[in-house]
Amino acid sequence: MHDEVTAALLCALRQPGRSPGRLLLTGWFSFRDGEATAGDVLARRHASAELTRAGIRHDTAWSPGFRPGELSLETARPEAYDTVLIVCGPVHGPQVIALHARFRACRRLAAGVSVVDPADPAATGFHEIIARDGTAAPARRDLAATAAAGPLPPVAGVVLSHGQGEYGDRRRHEAVNARLTGWLAGKDCARLSADTRLAADDWRLCATAEQFLALVSRCDLVVTTRLHGLVPALRTGTPVIAVDPVAGGAEVGAQARAVGWPALVDAGALSEEVLDHWWRWALSGAGRLAAARHSVR
Incomplete structure (x- = not known):
């Protein structure tokens, strides 16, 4: 069963004599200076799946900053489309107004969006808006809420010196x-930057040691170049890839050897192959079991 926004959108698209020949799917993930948020991308995925299911041919325009080489608003030919659909985000501002200007010959629809000001040209430029909020109609569920999603990747805590x-x-x-962060950027994981420094006046930092222990305990693994990235993670039973950033070895390597932790990489031996090996091990049953033996919980 369709959600309320999708059902209203498909109804609008199937109006007699107005069924689209080819549709361009857009959003804030399309704007060169926009933002491709997780919610935006999930909303796009949901809309694309529903359009495909309805037999409506469509392309997606991506920001060249987010998906270089893909179809963008600049490379999409307006004459190739009869309908433009924007999903998610606010219908507000100069980038949305520019979308109207570039695709002025197309029928322009918005679905699952926020209407900040109904009189704004960014909003009035649409032939039809199916809003999630900001209008007299009751708020509707966001498109991202029911989008298909794959298996969730691991969460990697990153503690650097x-x-x-x-x-x-x-x-x-x-x-x-x-080298380490460049490698991490290519891994399918959620990266969580963590700082061992405590502060009572900075909300971004933990204020107590227990808060930091709670943080690393919720990670699937920790990648660190700090001694006190290694020790707190192991005591919570979280597998660690420890990289000693000092030539010849120093406190990180010494501590890993002292406790018998095998996933240690010396600065001079750092390579993607070595890191990939320990990544697979840390996320395996053997890595988790090894870390569990160090837990003091």
């Missing part, structure tokens, strides 16, 4: 962190 000037010319922190 940027200081330790006491190691002088043995420091490899900048090179190690760059």
Whole structure:
């Protein structure tokens, strides 16, 4: 059964004599200076699936900053479409107005959007709006709520050291962190940057050691170049990939060896192959069992 917004959209698209020949699916994920949020992309996925199910041919326009090389608003030929649909986000601002101008010959619809100001040209430029909120009609469920989603990837806590000037010319922190974060960017995971520094006046930081322990305990694994990324994670039973950022080894390597933790990488041995090996191990049953043996819970 369709959700309320989708049902209203399909009804609008199937009006006699107005069924689209080809539709361009857009949203804030399409604008060069817009934002491709998780909710926007899920809403697009939901709309695309429903359009496909209804037999409506369509293309998606992506921001070149988010999906380089894909069809964009700049490369989509207006004459190739008779209908433009924008989903999710607010119908507000100059980028939406520019969309109306570029595709002025098309029928323009908006679905699952917020109407900030009904008199705004960004809103009045649509032939029909099926709003999720901002109108006299009751609020409707967001399109992202029922979009199909695949298996959830692991959550990787990332705890990096940027200081330790006491190691002088043995420091490899900048090179190690760059290599490590570049590798992490290519992994299918949710990356959670965590700082071991505590503060009572900064909401972004933990205020107590227990709060930090709670944070790393909820990760599937931790990737760290800090001694106190390694120790708290292991005591909560969370597998760790520990990278020693000091040439010749220092406190991170010493602690990993002291407790018998195998997933240790020296600065001079850092490679994607080695990191991939320990990534697979940390997420395996063997890695989780090894970490559980270190838990003090």
